[in-house]
Amino acid sequence: MPLTPVLSRYWDDPQSWTLDTYHRHDGYEALRKALKMQPDEVIDTIKDSGLRGRGGAGFPTGVKWGFIPQDDAKPHYLVVNADESEPGTCKDIPLMLATPHALVEGVIIAAYAIRSSHAFIYLRGEVVPVLRRLQAAVSEAHAAGYLGRNILGSGYDLDLVVHAGAGAYICGEETAQLDSLEGRRGQPRLRPPFPAVAGLYACPTVVNNVESIASVPPILRNGIEWFRSMGTEKSPGFTLYSLSGHVTRPGQYEAPLGITLRELLEYAGGMRAGHQLKFWTPGGSSTPMFTDEHLDVPLDYEGVGAAGSMLGTKALQLFDETTCVVRAVLRWTEFYAHESCGKCTPCREGTYWLVQILQRLESGGGSESDLEKLLDISDSILGKSFCALGDGAASPIMSSLKYFRDEYVAHFEQGGCPFDPHQSTLMA
Numbered sequence: 525m526p527l528t529p530v531l532s533r534y535w536d537d538p539q540s541w542t543l544d545t546y547h548r549h550d551g552y553e554a555l556r557k558a559l560k561m562q563p564d565e566v567i568d569t570i571k572d573s574g575l576r577g578r579g580g581a582g583f584p585t586g587v588k589w590g591f592i593p594q595d596d597a598k599p600h601y602l603v604v605n606a607d608e609s610e611p612g613t614c615k616d617i618p619l620m621l622a623t624p625h626a627l628v629e630g631v632i633i634a635a636y637a638i639r640s641s642h643a644f645i646y647l648r649g650e651v652v653p654v655l656r657r658l659q660a661a662v663s664e665a666h667a668a669g670y671l672g673r674n675i676l677g678s679g680y681d682l683d684l685v686v687h688a689g690a691g692a693y694i695c696g697e698e699t700a701q702l703d704s705l706e707g708r709r710g711q712p713r714l715r716p717p718f719p720a721v722a723g724l725y726a727c728p729t730v731v732n733n734v735e736s737i738a739s740v741p742p743i744l745r746n747g748i749e750w751f752r753s754m755g756t757e758k759s760p761g762f763t764l765y766s767l768s769g770h771v772t773r774p775g776q777y778e779a780p781l782g783i784t785l786r787e788l789l790e791y792a793g794g795m796r797a798g799h800q801l802k803f804w805t806p807g808g809s810s811t812p813m814f815t816d817e818h819l820d821v822p823l824d825y826e827g828v829g830a831a832g833s834m835l836g837t838k839a840l841q842l843f844d845e846t847t848c849v850v851r852a853v854l855r856w857t858e859f860y861a862h863e864s865c866g867k868c869t870p871c872r873e874g875t876y877w878l879v880q881i882l883q884r885l886e887s888g889g890g891s892e893s894d895l896e897k898l899l900d901i902s903d904s905i906l907g908k909s910f911c912a913l914g915d916g917a918a919s920p921i922m923s924s925l926k927y928f929r930d931e932y933v934a935h936f937e938q939g940g941c942p943f944d945p946h947q948s949t950l951m952a
């Protein structure tokens with residue numbers, strides 16, 4: 525399957541982030557087209573394209589836009605979730621850094637479609653260069669008449685605010701993000717009601733991922749058939765896969781949904797010289813891990829789902845035979861325990877105890893009964909916590925015990941890690 529650079533096609537241009545460069549690549553042509561359409565026509569186009577949310581869950585974007593009630597007097601809001609922080613996930617930040625106008629144009633089209641005149645980009649505060657670049661792009665767009673009052677003489681008004689969050693992983697969960705935007709401590713809200721019905725300030729709100737919104741202008745420019753000519757019937761289009769870890773050429777690879785890791789590895793030069801793939805994540809550490817048995821699984825929502833994991837954020841983290849799986853899982857679990865917001869008991873208490881047991885095992889202590897405890901606690905978290913963070917914490921533990929139970933056993937039987945930590949470059 526060939527690579528299909530659409531979003532990433534001019535990331536290497538000098539000054540790729542300026543309005544001039546964006547104009548040279550048909551920038552804001554899709555907006556001109558959209559403003560001549562009725563908002564519902566724009567929604568129907570995105571629905572018919574089959575674009576699915578690129579933040580992880582794969583919910584159909586146009587369907588989400590269509591949930592916004594049109595017969596109420598409340599304002600509608602668009603919030604772009606740019607709080608990318610799933611371990612291994614690194615696609616939205618390069619996209620915003622290289623081509624911020626692709627996101628800004630998508631925001632204006634999406635906000636027009638859902639009849640919103642206030643939009644927000646909620647960005648991780650730590651990524652200051654991205655914040656500056658987005659703010660500069662918003663200013664350029666204002667000066668060019670793409671934002672503000674009476675956009676391009678259409679009568680449509682839109683204000684776009686770039687908001688810098690304070691760096692909590694939970695603020696990437698859409699309802700926690702809305703609480704944070706409202707000035708409160710970010711903790712997930714009960715759903716339903718979904719944000720489309722009661723979101724920001726209890727008003728109808730669409731929350732979309734950066735890559736989803738940036739995919740909207742190319743779809744409007746090139747049409748539904750063009751988009752559907754890539755990918756699979758149920759998961760159409762192109763997307764950004766982020767390859768990291770023990771791979772020869774890590775980075776972003778833009779390809780149709782349904783490509784396999786075996787094919788992507790050919791583009792990325794394979795595993796680092798002299799080493800073999802041991803395990804990998806299809807969509808960040810929250811998705812159950814795969815092994816070399818899964819190299820030919822189609823990387824779309826259906827293929828990965830049928831093979832027992834989730835496509836998630838398409839963050840493919842690759843680990844070779846020098847990596848201790850227990851140590852990798854401990855690192856991830858420490859992350860989830862640290863980022864747990866504390867609202868619900870299974871996740872707050874469970875992640876703490878998972879870390880205690882994993883630390884014991886990793887340092888060569890523990891026994892067989894610890895493995896049962898890990899599974900028991902993970903089972904009490906999975907599907908029983910308030911938000912997806914809990915599920916994400918349980919997933920790597922359960923899948924690593926499914927594929928690498930012997931390696932856990934080797935730790936307590938040998939009284940230490942069977943791997944030389946100096947060889948384990950990723951985990952050192």
Ligand code: NAD
Nearest residue numbers: 579580581583591608609610613696718719720836837912
């Ligand atoms: P979800 O499936 O519950 O919801 C997905 C989206 O669809 C949400 O916007 C939700 O509001 C909407 N939705 C679902 N059902 C709806 C309905 N009946 N009516 C109206 N709207 C509806 O998933 P989620 O909990 O929002 O997100 C979980 C995903 O987040 C995971 O798949 C994970 O991969 C991903 N994730 C991403 C990152 C990152 O850094 N990008 C970090 C952590 C997790």
Ligand code: SF4
Nearest residue numbers: 865866867868871911
């Ligand atoms: Fe908070 Fe974890 Fe419960 Fe989510 S699952 S609400 S992060 S404690």
